[in-house]
Amino acid sequence: MPRFVLMRLLQMIPVMLGVSFVVFISVYLVPGDVARTVLGQQASDTAVQALREELGLNRPLLVQYGIWLWDLLHFDLGFSISQRVSVSTLLGEKILNSLILMGFSLFLVITLSFTLSVYSATHFRKIGDRLAIFGTLVMASAPTFWLGILLLYVFSIKFPFFPTSGMHNFYNPGGFWEVVHHATLPAIATAASSIAIVTRVTRSAMIDVITKTYMTALRSRGIRRRRLNYVHMVRNALPSFVNISGLQVGYLFGSAIFSEIIFNWPGIGLQLYDAILQRDVPMIQGCSLVIALMFVISNFLSDYIVRSLDAIKR
Amino acid sequence: MQSNAEVIGAKPQALKSRSSLYFIWRGILADRYALVGSLILSLVALAALLAPWIAPFDPTVSFPRLRLQGIGTPDHLLGLDHQGRDMLSRLIWGARTTLFAGITPVFLSALCAIPLGLIAAWNEKFGSVIMRVMDVLFAFPMVLLAIMLAAFMGPGMVNMIIALTIVLLPYNTRVVYVAAQQERNSSYIEAAIASATPTPKILFVEMLPNVVAASIVYSTTIVGNIIITAAGLSFLGLGVQAPTAEWGIITSDGRQYLFNAAHISLLPGIAIMVVVVAFNLLGDTLRDALDPRTRLSLARNKSVPKSDTGDN
Numbered sequence: 001m002p003r004f005v006l007m008r009l010l011q012m013i014p015v016m017l018g019v020s021f022v023v024f025i026s027v028y029l030v031p032g033d034v035a036r037t038v039l040g041q042q043a044s045d046t047a048v049q050a051l052r053e054e055l056g057l058n059r060p061l062l063v064q065y066g067i068w069l070w071d072l073l074h075f076d077l078g079f080s081i082s083q084r085v086s087v088s089t090l091l092g093e094k095i096l097n098s099l100i101l102m103g104f105s106l107f108l109v110i111t112l113s114f115t116l117s118v119y120s121a122t123h124f125r126k127i128g129d130r131l132a133i134f135g136t137l138v139m140a141s142a143p144t145f146w147l148g149i150l151l152l153y154v155f156s157i158k159f160p161f162f163p164t165s166g167m168h169n170f171y172n173p174g175g176f177w178e179v180v181h182h183a184t185l186p187a188i189a190t191a192a193s194s195i196a197i198v199t200r201v202t203r204s205a206m207i208d209v210i211t212k213t214y215m216t217a218l219r220s221r222g223i224r225r226r227r228l229n230y231v232h233m234v235r236n237a238l239p240s241f242v243n244i245s246g247l248q249v250g251y252l253f254g255s256a257i258f259s260e261i262i263f264n265w266p267g268i269g270l271q272l273y274d275a276i277l278q279r280d281v282p283m284i285q286g287c288s289l290v291i292a293l294m295f296v297i298s299n300f301l302s303d304y305i306v307r308s309l310d311a312i313k314r
Numbered sequence: 315m316q317s318n319a320e321v322i323g324a325k326p327q328a329l330k331s332r333s334s335l336y337f338i339w340r341g342i343l344a345d346r347y348a349l350v351g352s353l354i355l356s357l358v359a360l361a362a363l364l365a366p367w368i369a370p371f372d373p374t375v376s377f378p379r380l381r382l383q384g385i386g387t388p389d390h391l392l393g394l395d396h397q398g399r400d401m402l403s404r405l406i407w408g409a410r411t412t413l414f415a416g417i418t419p420v421f422l423s424a425l426c427a428i429p430l431g432l433i434a435a436w437n438e439k440f441g442s443v444i445m446r447v448m449d450v451l452f453a454f455p456m457v458l459l460a461i462m463l464a465a466f467m468g469p470g471m472v473n474m475i476i477a478l479t480i481v482l483l484p485y486n487t488r489v490v491y492v493a494a495q496q497e498r499n500s501s502y503i504e505a506a507i508a509s510a511t512p513t514p515k516i517l518f519v520e521m522l523p524n525v526v527a528a529s530i531v532y533s534t535t536i537v538g539n540i541i542i543t544a545a546g547l548s549f550l551g552l553g554v555q556a557p558t559a560e561w562g563i564i565t566s567d568g569r570q571y572l573f574n575a576a577h578i579s580l581l582p583g584i585a586i587m588v589v590v591v592a593f594n595l596l597g598d599t600l601r602d603a604l605d606p607r608t609r610l611s612l613a614r615n616k617s618v619p620k621s622d623t624g625d626n
Contacts, residue, residue: 018450029466141590143542145549146565146583153576254457258546262569273550276465288462292454299453 004307008300015296020072023289024065027281034281038081054079055282077289078282082275087286091268095290097167098256098267102294104183105190105252110245112191113198117241120199121206122229132199140196144255148189148262155185165264186259193255194248198241205240209233242309246302253295341603342596351595358589362409369403373559382575395564395578396571405585407559412586415471415554416541419478420533423486426479428529431490432517435498445491448484456481460543464552474553478540485536486529493528497521534597538590545586561586 030037035051055078056064071078077087120132156164162185163169169178209215210233218228257269264270268287275283342348361368370389380387381398392401434441451459463477497503498521506516547553548562556563561582568578 015450015453018447019453022450022454023462026462026466029463031468137591137594138587141538141542141594142587143545143562143583143590145546145562146579146586149565149569149572149579150583153572153580157572157576250455251457253455257457257461258549261550272461276461276550276552281466284462284465288454288458291458295455295458296453 019292077286080283082278082280094268104187108191109194113195116199117202120203136196144258151185186263190255190259201244202241205237209236249298337603341599347595348599351592354592369406371400371403373404373407404559408561411560415544422479423482424529427486431487435494451484471554489532493525531601534600538593
């Protein structure tokens with residue numbers, strides 16, 4: 001196991017380098033001159049030149065990348081053009097907020113889809129199962145940005161159970177439950193389509209297990225149905241459940257961007273949106289890089305968990 | 315039942331001449347979910363194509379007096395938006411842009427991925443380089459990469475389509491690559507090599523039809539997702555630009571009027587959801603119809619072709 005971890009950690013290095021290079025090189029997609037685009041058409045030539053110098057646009061490409069990477073390793077992502085603050089300071093405080101939302105969403109995905117799929121599989125082809133299948137089909141097809149608005153409309157405006165935006169009560173901030181209260185709607189919006197997909201895949205896996213011959217053998221030995229369902233079926237379907245949950249993390253990162261925007265959650269997604277509106281190139285780079293790196297790390301973690309579950313099985 | 319042996323013996327030969335379209339048709343007829351899905355999609359596609367004739371009003375003309383009126387306003391079945399434009403007309407016109415913006419990238423990426431994946435599977439050195447590059451793109455969440463590329467390229471429908479094509483490329487290429495690698499070891503390719511068939515002919519005449527099916531199957535399962543992503547990019551202001559009617563933009567427009575005119579935001583989302591549900595219903599069947607392992611059962615049983623275990 002330690003060897004596996006070390007190998008995976010070493011494999012992560014080229015991937016992270018590649019990710020950083022893609023983020024770096026994407027700036028060249030900006031049509032025309034980056035500095036000119038940022039400053040606007042009426043900016044003076046000297047100002048444009050100064051910004052070009054500041055962004056290092058006058059040097060050869062690989063040198064630029066080297067300098068950028070070196071700065072990155074020192075947590076220096078440059079200065080936000082619109083806010084004149086260091087990007088990394090600004091992002092540092094948002095990372096935790098995003099992780100809170102992500103963690104809550106992942107918690108919802110794991111608990112809800114597991115419960116739902118066990119229910120669905122044990123009630124195979126009964127009315128509850130059919131309802132669950134239909135419900136998950138619809139849920140998997142709802143765009144996050146729309147679902148967020150729907151939840152906001154129903155549960156914050158029509159029936160004001162939950163706050164419409166933000167992360168804390170402005171007048172009296174603090175407390176775990178307050179954050180949970182604020183995070184509930186955005187987390188549901190983020191998690192919904194993943195819950196649906198994980199439920200459907202896990203349900204199929206569980207039904208697959210039920211139809212296996214060893215389950216018939218166990219049943220014929222007189223093992224109780226409850227034990228069959230909650231021990232044997234669940235345990236054998238667990239790897240595919242963990243696997244698909246791990247694969248969904250990428251979708252969660254994507255959906256979280258929309259949830260943060262709709263519910264004004266002060267995370268990296270909202271920051272990215274602000275940066276896009278203001279054409280703040282270093283900030284867009286910083287946000288994208290942070291989200292992508294979090295994704296790489298979470299992939300590593302889910303690989304690790306899948307792997308350790310396999311070890312238990314062996 | 316006595317004809318069973320006969321059927322098994324005789325059918326496969328007859329099947330060889332059947333085109334993929336036959337299996338798709340057969341699969342859709344046999345599965346009522348797929349039937350519902352294709353019915354919905356045909357209706358939406360028809361509405362999109364006939365938008366200039368069936369939309370009651372011009373989607374950009376406003377009736378200022380009636381702005382923000384809700385569902386059921388006389389003459390305006392689905393109400394009016396914040397500028398007093400007819401919602402039904404905007405939704406019908408929006409179907410055009412939304413579907414176009416969602417489906418085009420899937421086509422384009424398949425078009426690029428098929429030669430790329432074929433050559434990558436044929437030439438190992440080239441293949442390993444290409445797949446390493448793709449690995450890096452896999453390290454981004456799909457939506458994030460699309461947002462980042464579109465943000466740097468600047469807003470606009472063409473840029474959004476390019477961004478989504480790039481985002482889809484690694485996924486599609488991997489599908490083609492894996493399929494082509496399996497084909498590479500099969501005996502008909504060996505025979506082609508032995509008879510000194512030129513490589514381009516092996517790749518693009520012999521192998522292509524078998525690889526295209528894999529790509530189409532993948533495309534049908536992903537197209538709903540891409541429609542959502544494209545609408546999402548427009549929602550963020552990165553895709554299609556207002557005043558053009560597009561479902562993502564209409565949703566975004568309505569955000570400020572949730573308190574008194576929630577229908578502006580909620581209706582286009584329902585439209586997206588219905589279309590994506592239809593695509594997902596159809597996708598499952600197309601996957602079965604184009605998969606050589608399951609298509610035999612489709613031809614044999616006119617009734618439900620699916621195995622007992624799976625809706626998924």
